[in-house]
Amino acid sequence: MSNKQTKTDVILIGAGVMSATLGALLKELVPEWEIKVFEKLAKAGEESSNEWNNAGTGHAALCELNYTNEKPDGSIDISKAIKVNEQFQVSKQFWSYLVNSKLISNPQEFIMPLPHMSLVQGEENVSFLKKRYEAMSNNPLFRRMEFSDNPEKLKEWLPLIMKDRTSDEPIAATKIDAGTDVNFGALTRMLFDHLKSKNVDINYKSSVDDIKRTTDGRWELKIRNVDSGKVERHAAKFVFIGGGGGSIHLLQKSGIPEGKGIGGFPVSGLFMVCNKPEVVEQHHAKVYGKAKVGAPPMSVPHLDTRYIDNKKSLLFGPFAGFTPKFLKYGSMFDLLTSVKPHNVLTMLAAGAKEMALTKYLIEQVMLSKEKRMEELREFIPTAKLEDWDLVVAGQRVQVIKDTPEGGRGTLQFGTEVVSAADGSIAALLGASPGASTAVHVMLEVLNKCFPQHIKEWEPKLQEMIPSYGVSLMENPELIEEIHDSTDQALGLSEKKELVYS
Template sequence: MKNELYDALLVGSGTMSTTLATLLNELDPTLRIAMIEGLDDVAQESTSGWNNAGTGHAAYCELNYTPQNDKGEVDISKALDINAAFELSLQLWSHLVRTGSLPEPAQFINSTPHCSFVWGEKNVAFLRDRYHQMSTHHLFEGMEYSEDPQVVERWMPLIMNGRDPQEPVAATRMSRGTDIDFGALTRAMVNSLKRSPAFRLILGTRVQDLKQDDNGLWQVGVRNTATAETLNLTSRFVFLGAGGGTLPLLQKSAIEEASGYGGFPVSGQWLICKDPKTIAAHSAKVYGKPALGAPPMSVPHLDTRVIDGEKALLFGPFAGFTTKFLKQGSVLDMPNSIRPGNLRPLITVGLKNMDLTRYLIKETLQSHHSRMESLRQYLPQANDQQWSLADAGQRVQVIKRDSKGNGSLEFGTEMIASKDGSLAALLGASPGASIAVKAMLDVLARCFSRQMQLDSWKERLQVMLPSYGISLIDDAEHLQQVRPLSLTTLGLAKATPQAINPVSQSVYAHPELPLAPANDTSAVSPTPDECPRSQA
C-alpha cells in the first residue's frame, strides 16, 4: 500500500471540486492537489449536462428565489445574493478564457434569454410586483416585462400558440441570460488542471476510510472499483464535494460539526423533445410557478439547452422519491446514513413534511399522459409522440438539527468545516454549480485563512475576480466596470468601448502576475507540520 502526501485532496469531480482545485492552482501552482472520483470519468453525476437545468442560475427567471412574505410582498434579497454570486462565476470563467485555460466559450456557455411566465390574475399581479422591485436594482437592469399577448408571443411563440386569448398572462425577459453545459465546462477545467505537474486525477476510485491523525493530517484510504487495489493518501486539507455522496463521507470523518446532519433525497426526470422543428422554434428558458407542495428544485421550466454542442429542449423536472443519494447510488444510501445524532432530526422532518413525501411519491407514479398535461400548461400544442422521459440528476436536501434538537429541511447549499479548517464539505443542491466560485471562496476563507491574507493571494484573486471583496449588490459603478468585460469575453455580448474601463485596464493588462518563488514559504503551501487551518 502506497502513501502519498498532498496539500489538498478533493473528493468528487463535479463543478464544486473542480472550481476549488482551479482556484488553488491559480493561487499557488506548487500546491499538490489530488482529485478522487468514483466513476470512470469526471462530471458524470449532478454536473452532467443532462442532469441539471444548466440555467446559469442568476435569479433572473426563477420565481422561487423571490418569495412572497405573509403580507404578500415580494422579497428579492435571495435573488440579489444569487445574482451577485453568479457574476463572480462569470468573472472566473472569463479570466480562464483569456488565459487559455478554457476553450472557445461557445463550447460551454451560450446566450439564452431567461423568461418568467405566469397566467391568471393573481399570478400576473405577483409577477408585476416582482418586476417593479427587481428592475429598479442595478443588478437586474435591462429586465423587460409585458402583459401584452403579442409581445409575449414574440418572446416565446410556442408557449402562446393555442393559448386562450382571454386568459391574463404576463412575462419577464432578460436577454443576457445564459445556458451553461456544466459538464463540458468542468471537463475543460479538469483538462487544464491536468497540465499541471502538481495535480493528480484518480478515477474509478472510492474513499473507504477517512481519519485525522494526531498530527492533524488526514489519512484517506481509497479503493479502485475495478482492480480492488487500495491506496492510502495523506492530505493537509480535505474537501468533500461529492454531491449526494458527501453526507456519508462527512459522517466517516467523525468531525463534531457533522453531528445532527441528515439528507432528504429527491430524484428528478425530464421530458425531452424529439422533434427538430419544435426544438428549433423555441430559444429561451421559461420558468413558471411551482405546483402547490412542490419542492423548490421542481419549479417547472421549458428549457432550451446546448449539450455537447447540440441544441435540445427539455421540460421539467418532475420530482420523485427515492432513497438513493446519487443517480448511480444505492437504495441503501439513506438508511445507511442514519446515526444516533441525526435520528431525531430525520424523524421530525419526516413528520413535518408528510405532504412533501406524498407529493414526491405521486410525482413518481405519474403516467406519460399526466406529465404531458403538465407540459401543455406551458406548451398547449405539445404532441405526446414528440416527447420522451429521461432521468435527471439526484439531489440531496440538507436536514439539520435545530436548537431544540429537532430537524429542519433546507433547500439551499451549506458549507460545513471542521474547527481547525482542515476539512470542509458542501451539502445541498440549489443554486449549486452557478455559484460555485462564491461557495469555494467561502471554503478558502475558512480553511486557508492565513494564505488568504497574503499579498500574493490577494493580487491573484483580484486578477481572477475583479469584484473580489466588493459588494456588487451595493456598488453599481463597479458592476458597470466588470460585467461588460465578462459578457464580452464569454461571447455573451458585443464588444463596446465601455467593456474595458480605465480602472480595470491596469488589472487586465497583466493576466499573469508573478507568483512567489517556490522557496518563499510565506506564499506557498504550508510546511509539513502545518495544516491549512483557520487562524483567528
C-alpha cells in the first residue's frame, strides 16, 4: 500500500456520460486545470450510459406522456415538458459546438433523427391526448406536432402497429419529426477520446474505496486497482461523483451533511429486442404509450427504432425487475449497505408508502416471456415469439428522501445534484431524463460548485450554448435559430431528408 498522495485540481469518479460532459465543459472553460478520472470497469460508458442499458431516447418531452399531467380542472400542465425540452436543447447546442470546433466528429455515430410519437387507446386516453396536443402545439417548442385519430392516417404513421389490429377501441397518436435516437454509449466514448487528447488522466479498473476531507481542505480518495489490488491516494480541490447507482455509497463516505437522510431504491430493466430486417423495416419511430394504472412513471411502455453499430433494430419495454444491486456490475449487498442510521427511517417510510410499487415489481419479475409477448402484442398485434429476444438493461437507483410535499420517505423520479455547501464535492443521483439533460445538469454543477468563476466563464458558456441564461420559451426566434443550427451541425436535417425521400 502506498501512502503517497498525488494532488490534482479535479477528480471525476465514473466514466459515464455525466463525467464526460463535465470534463469536456471544464476543458473548454479552464484548459489549464488538471483532471483525473477513475472508473471501476475496463472501459468508458459501460453502465447506465451504455447503448444497451438505456432506451436511447433523446428526452425532449415530445412523446413521453408522464411529463404532462391532467389537472383537476381537466386542463393539461405542460410546464415539466417545457423544462425537459429546453434542457435537451442545451445538450444539442453543446454537442454542436463540439462538432463545429472539430473536438468530436461523425455525429451520426451517436445521434439520428427519428419521429417521436405518443399512442393511446380508449376514449378517455384519446381525449387526454387531444387536449395534450392542443396545449403543446400552441407552444413554440412543440408547434410541429401533429395529431390523428383517423385509422387510415395511423396506418401511414405506424404500419407495424396498425397491421391486423382488430380492436374497436378508439385509438390516437401524436407525431413530431424533430425527435432523435441517441447512442449515449458512443457519445460517452467520443467524449473520453477527446478528453484523453486534452491530457486528461483516465484510469480504468480503478475502484474508489474511500473519500475523506484532509486538513488542507482537499478531498483524498483511496483508489484500489481492481486487478493488482495496489492502493494509491489521490487528492483534489474538487470531486464529482458520477458513478450512477454507486454514487450514493460514495456520497455517504464523504460524510457531507447534505448527503444525510438520502436513500436509494434500485430498479432493473429488461427490454425485448428484434433484429429481423423484415420486421424492423416496418417501423420508424419512438412510440410511447401510457403507463398502466398503479404503475410507476419509469414503466411507460414504448416501441423504439434504435441505431446501434450502424445497425437498425427494434426495442420494446421496459419491463421492470428487482435486484439489490445498485449497478449492473455491482454487489448483491448494495442496498443493504446503503442503509445507515441517518436514512433508515426514511427508507422504512418509503417501504410502507410504496407497496404498490413493490407489488408491481414482484409481478414484473414473475412475468414469463409469453406474458411479455402479450404486452408487446398490445403494440404489435402480429408479433411472433421467435422474432424477439430479451436483453437485460442497466440498473437505476431512484432517490428516496424526505420532502415538504411528499413527507418522509418520498420516492423521487428524476435527476438531482447533491453538493457540499462550499462546492468542493458534488454527486449526481437519480435516473431519467438523465443523459439527455447531461449538459444542463453539469451547468448546474458548475453554478453550484464554482460560483466565483461563473461571471468570467459566461462569455465562453454563451459561445458554447447560445441560449445560456435565456428562456427559449420567451424567445421563439431563438428556438428556430437553434433548431436550424444544431440540426445542421449534427447532420439531422440532411438525414431527415434521406429518411423520408
